[in-house]
Amino acid sequence: MSAESELRRTFAIISHPDAGKTTITEKLLLLGQKIQEAGTVKGKKSGKHATSDWMEMEKQRGISVTTSVMQFPYNGRVVNLLDTPGHEDFSEDTYRTLTAVDSALMVIDSSKGVEERTIKLMEVCRLRDTPIVTFMNKLDRDIKDPIELMDEVEEVLNIKCAPVTWPIGMGKQFKGVYHILEDKVYFYKTGQGHIIQDEDILDGLDNPELDERIGSLAQDLRDELELVLGASHEFELEAFLKGELTPVFYGTALGNFGVTQMLNHFVEWAPAPLSRMTDVREVKSSEDKFSGFIFKIQANMDPQHRDRIAFMRICSGNYQKGMKMKHVRLNRDVQVANAVTFLAGDRSNLENAYAGDIIGLHNHGTIQIGDTFTSGEVFKFSGIPNFAPELFRSVRLKDPLKNKALLKGLIQLSEEGATQVFRPFNSNELILGAVGILQFDVVAHRLKDEYKVNCIFESVSVNTARWVECDDEKMLEEFKNKAGVNLALDGGDNLTYLAPTRVNLNLTEERWPDIRFNQTREH
Numbered sequence: 001m002s003a004e005s006e007l008r009r010t011f012a013i014i015s016h017p018d019a020g021k022t023t024i025t026e027k028l029l030l031l032g033q034k035i036q037e038a039g040t041v042k043g044k045k046s047g048k049h050a051t052s053d054w055m056e057m058e059k060q061r062g063i064s065v066t067t068s069v070m071q072f073p074y075n076g077r078v079v080n081l082l083d084t085p086g087h088e089d090f091s092e093d094t095y096r097t098l099t100a101v102d103s104a105l106m107v108i109d110s111s112k113g114v115e116e117r118t119i120k121l122m123e124v125c126r127l128r129d130t131p132i133v134t135f136m137n138k139l140d141r142d143i144k145d146p147i148e149l150m151d152e153v154e155e156v157l158n159i160k161c162a163p164v165t166w167p168i169g170m171g172k173q174f175k176g177v178y179h180i181l182e183d184k185v186y187f188y189k190t191g192q193g194h195i196i197q198d199e200d201i202l203d204g205l206d207n208p209e210l211d212e213r214i215g216s217l218a219q220d221l222r223d224e225l226e227l228v229l230g231a232s233h234e235f236e237l238e239a240f241l242k243g244e245l246t247p248v249f250y251g252t253a254l255g256n257f258g259v260t261q262m263l264n265h266f267v268e269w270a271p272a273p274l275s276r277m278t279d280v281r282e283v284k285s286s287e288d289k290f291s292g293f294i295f296k297i298q299a300n301m302d303p304q305h306r307d308r309i310a311f312m313r314i315c316s317g318n319y320q321k322g323m324k325m326k327h328v329r330l331n332r333d334v335q336v337a338n339a340v341t342f343l344a345g346d347r348s349n350l351e352n353a354y355a356g357d358i359i360g361l362h363n364h365g366t367i368q369i370g371d372t373f374t375s376g377e378v379f380k381f382s383g384i385p386n387f388a389p390e391l392f393r394s395v396r397l398k399d400p401l402k403n404k405a406l407l408k409g410l411i412q413l414s415e416e417g418a419t420q421v422f423r424p425f426n427s428n429e430l431i432l433g434a435v436g437i438l439q440f441d442v443v444a445h446r447l448k449d450e451y452k453v454n455c456i457f458e459s460v461s462v463n464t465a466r467w468v469e470c471d472d473e474k475m476l477e478e479f480k481n482k483a484g485v486n487l488a489l490d491g492g493d494n495l496t497y498l499a500p501t502r503v504n505l506n507l508t509e510e511r512w513p514d515i516r517f518n519q520t521r522e523h
């Protein structure tokens with residue numbers, strides 16, 4: 001591995017909306033860039049514009065519809081943080097971003113515990129056994145019992161927990177954390193808000209000074225730790241790297257406390273860029289030759305320039321300004337003079353990037369999700385799927401003459417990967433599928449803007465979709481005849497089963513055991 005690449009730590013945050021993802025992102029940038037004031041990510045209060053608030057709609061709704069990439073140096077490493085839209089209005093990009101990282105940080109609202117969105121994102125991480133670090137947030141509030149919180153993570157998410165820091169009190173009584181591996185107490189000072197805390201540290205759990213400072217809480221802490229250490233797991237790097245065990249840190253992102261301890265270990269333990277599978281062979285990040293894949297396409301990053309940016313994860317070699325790379329699907333060499341990076345929101349021209357880094361390529365419609373670029377070799381990276389949509393709408397045109405433009409627009413937008421379009425066998429209806437509700441607004445907005453098509457969405461009785469595959473052609477034909485009413489083609493002409501209910505899906509799966517109903521589809 002090149003020395004530069006070995007320093008990369010590429011990760012994303014998984015959390016339920018409002019758990020504190022934006023707040024902790026601000027604090028990570030603060031620690032990484034040593035800037036004094038946070039607020040660059042959302043910046044609502046300070047009146048600054050959010051780094052990703054470029055889109056009109058996003059500004060109106062005050063939420064993030066984009067996934068941006070932030071790079072910062074920390075303790076001799078280069079951290080790439082891929083932001084994942086976490087609000088109710090997230091999209092398939094959130095899922096796919098997780099295929100481009102080597103590790104993930106799970107942020108949990110400790111007053112709520114493991115929530116639904118986290119469970120789903122964790123399922124996606126499981127596809128690649130991504131190593132997970134856990135941050136239990138909002139300790140300055142009344143939280144659930146810390147032991148119960150860990151039990152919940154173990155049971156619901158099926159991953160072992162190894163506490164690394166342990167909280168002392170909570171809410172108004174929150175005094176700090178005890179660092180189990182360092183045998184040190186870090187004291188929390190309230191009221192520091194966005195400013196980086198000067199660390200106030202005490203050596204040793206048995207230090208009498210601890211009793212002097214926090215009174216009876218000191219003995220409570222010792223007793224609790226005895227219990228916790230007996231019942232929980234010790235941190236093991238191997239198990240962490242296999243995605244079987246998660247180190248757990250406690251703190252408050254808002255109070256900027258406990259984040260430093262987490263980040264210190266994160267950059268130490270999280271894996272450097274990992275090898276990636278292709279349809280031909282495994283590609284190691286240490287290889288000299290360049291390769292990468294596209295995991296996301298973003299339109300209108302800059303309203304001034306109506307371009308689209310394709311986000312590429314570099315898997316091996318390095319990118320140099322002006323270099324040629326092979327666009328494998330098109331079997332064509334392309335020259336990439338002006339790749340972009342997303343350094344905390346600023347697009348700056350980039351001279352060099354290494355395995356583990358993300359670069360943005362200007363896309364004029366020739367790049368699709370899942371595309372592989374190499375320095376000449378022919379292979380295709382696997383593991384960058386489409387995910388079955390969870391929300392469906394039927395699309396109705398206001399002007400029926402624009403049918404062709406509508407279909408073209410919907411197919412092109414679905415190639416960008418945030419939505420999917422389905423054409424049922426038995427009707428002329430077009431059905432749009434997404435995993436986040438805001439995507440319907442985005443599509444309506446863009447169809448009007450870019451394709452001059454006005455349309456409205458109506459509810460449709462589709463509950464979930466599965467891509468259908470069967471090795472036995474005769475059986476597939478029979479299935480098509482019998483189940484035709486629920487079958488459709490997606491934007492790439494792949495056979496899809498649109499189930500009106502979960503029960504219907506279960507019954508159909510039972511009735512046709514030799515047919516595969518896939519929740520994801522590789523490009």
Ligand SMILES: Nc1nc2c(ncn2[C@@H]2O[C@H](COP(=O)(O)OP(=O)(O)OP(=O)(O)O)[C@@H](O)[C@H]2O)c(=O)[nH]1
Nearest residue numbers: 017018019020021022023086087138252253254255
């Ligand atoms: N008391 C307390 N509040 C916090 C803490 N961390 C975040 N919050 C608050 O929780 C709310 C949600 O935090 P965000 O960081 O915006 O959460 P998010 O997960 O990014 O939410 P979305 O952008 O909706 O996905 C905000 O009002 C934060 O100020 C914390 O440690 N303690």
